[in-house]
Amino acid sequence: MEFRAASDQAVLVYLGEEIGLASHRRVCKLLRLLQEEPLAWVRNLQPAYCSLLVSFDPSQVDHREVETTLRRYEQRAGKMALPEPRTVEIPVCYGGEFGPDLDELAATHKLSALRVIELHSSRTYHAYFLGFAPGFAYLGDLAPEIATPRLATPRKKVAAGSVGIAGTQTAVYPFTTPGGWRLIGRTPLEMFRKDREPMGMIAMGDEVRFRAITREEFVAWPLR
């Protein structure tokens, strides 16, 4: 457990040094304990792969006290039970106008587009955390054969539902936003709805699978 001041009102708690389930479980457990036994001075919590950003009210505490308290929480967090992961299936129409980077990505790896789709849709991914935009889940780990860096220049507009790849991660864009991930397909699902409970289709800790669907299935998808 390592602490670094992120700002005068935030501290980063590192619970590991790599992307992996062991350090991620520690993040989930500490987060859960902080949610179940909230501290009055905590203003926001931002989990990630192996860290938790804790924003606090500096009128009430300073960095030293935050660190002492969080150490005590972490000692108890190990006993926290995590909920059984849900399995979420995301239908995806791969390639074509929905996945403009699929062919180039396949060519880079000397694979056929079909093989890329197969590799992407045959794995179960772990939802590490949500970030970037509401409901945007960082999913890992991608098959190493198709891991690809982000685009050098991000797109100004990526359509909602787009499925992208960045490094060893994959994700679905819940909203039409700018974005630099390589797009390989699109889901007809609405990933985030404020009138739904839960609002996000994917929650932290979920197991996520992708299933290839045809263009016809995409167009006819009932939830649209």
Place this chain on the structure above:
Amino acid sequence: MVENPGLLTTVQDLGRPGYGPLGVSPSGAADSVALRLGNLLVGNELGAAALEMTLVGGQYTFPEGAVIALAGADFGAELNGRPVEMWIAHPVLPGGTLELGLTRTGARCYLCIAGGIQVERFLGSASTHLLSGLGGFAGRGLRKGDVLQFGTAEQRIRRRRISPQVLETLKPRKSLRVTQGPQTDSFSEATARAFYEGAFRVSEDSDRLGLRLEGTSVAPKSTREMISEGVSLGAVQVTPSGQLIILFVEQQTAGGYPKITNVIGADLHSIGQLRPRDEITFARVSLDEARALWIAQEQLLNSGEELFA
């Protein structure tokens, strides 16, 4: 009623902190100090929703009248064709028109209305989150013809001014005070020196998500990819090409670029008043100094009567 929304006018309050686990950034007013003082003038809760105008004001009519106050940057406002002062409440008779022009000082002017702007809340806040189209008025900037509702307010108007000394103390700064960031060690001493001695220009490509800076190139010692982590408001992140970006109210909640430094809480509202092409510098302070500055600023903002002239 919106006759002309200016360049970008959104409904904002003090934001929705606490939803990081959902990937939702707090959002909220870019200059929360101006919003709070403006609300104080019209007798609202300090966190009531108001209109945040950006660089160009626009034109608004009040079919049923209202009590308003303008706070933040001076956009040369006129009420029914006559100049109106900032930082004081004004009654607007039914049918009155408020017209604002180009900014004369900072980037954002707040139109606070007694009773507060009433919109459907998203996760407890009226703030507009433009990136995702959530919150505020239909999740977007205002358009001509939009009709906004505001709550009922007490009838008695107290026409009091915010004291000039208070405004001077809270004046937006061009020299932003910063503390260490989580990756301060990733930059060499020479780079850090160049950063603190250098001046930067705010790029045109700046918005509520972040402000891009032009000037001295600042590169980390190593280009090794970092594991994405939560990023705090006011973080100054450095892209591999040496581009500096100050993460702002509608920031992405996590990212993988190193952060050389972080703007202190007491100066966050100053970021909200930076315009494209403004020149800024950074001044390093300790965490304890930053905390003392924050506590002093909060005490001042919560001092009630003492804020008035």
